[in-house]
Amino acid sequence: MSTMTKNKSKIDLKNEFCSNENCNDYSKRDTANIVKYGHDKNGKQRFKCKTCGGVFVETKNTIFYNRKLSQDQIILICKLLVEKNGIRAIERITGIHRDTISDVVKDIARHAREVTDFLIEIVGKVPVKRLN
Numbered sequence: 001m002s003t004m005t006k007n008k009s010k011i012d013l014k015n016e017f018c019s020n021e022n023c024n025d026y027s028k029r030d031t032a033n034i035v036k037y038g039h040d041k042n043g044k045q046r047f048k049c050k051t052c053g054g055v056f057v058e059t060k061n062t063i064f065y066n067r068k069l070s071q072d073q074i075i076l077i078c079k080l081l082v083e084k085n086g087i088r089a090i091e092r093i094t095g096i097h098r099d100t101i102s103d104v105v106k107d108i109a110r111h112a113r114e115v116t117d118f119l120i121e122i123v124g125k126v127p128v129k130r131l132n
């Protein structure tokens with residue numbers, strides 16, 4: 001099949017940031033240092049940092065990288081954590097296995113700085129209440 005459906009997901013360069021910890025623009029957003037740089041073999045958008053020359057894949061080094069869960073599910077877990085739910089409670093609410101949830105929790109701890117920025121930006125935009 002030659003008609004490959006290109007995943008034209010809207011990529012906002014303002015939300016991407018350099019994941020090279022040694023870069024002057026590490027984890028800074030909206031500094032115009034990030035440019036699109038083709039795709040990797042899985043079709044993921046790649047980016048290049050003009051500051052350090054580093055190339056990275058979309059969402060690399062974030063809690064959303066290489067996960068079984070969708071971004072919405074991860075955001076939901078984050079929100080439930082913020083509301084002081086335990087892992088077992090989150091498992092009940094979301095139906096996601098507690099091992100998967102604790103992986104997310106570990107990742108959140110590892111990427112605390114980025115995650116905090118991200119949550120401040122994103123969580124406010126997503127409605128919390130799924131209960132009707």
Ligand SMILES: [Zn+2]
Nearest residue numbers: 018023049052
């Ligand atoms: Zn960089």
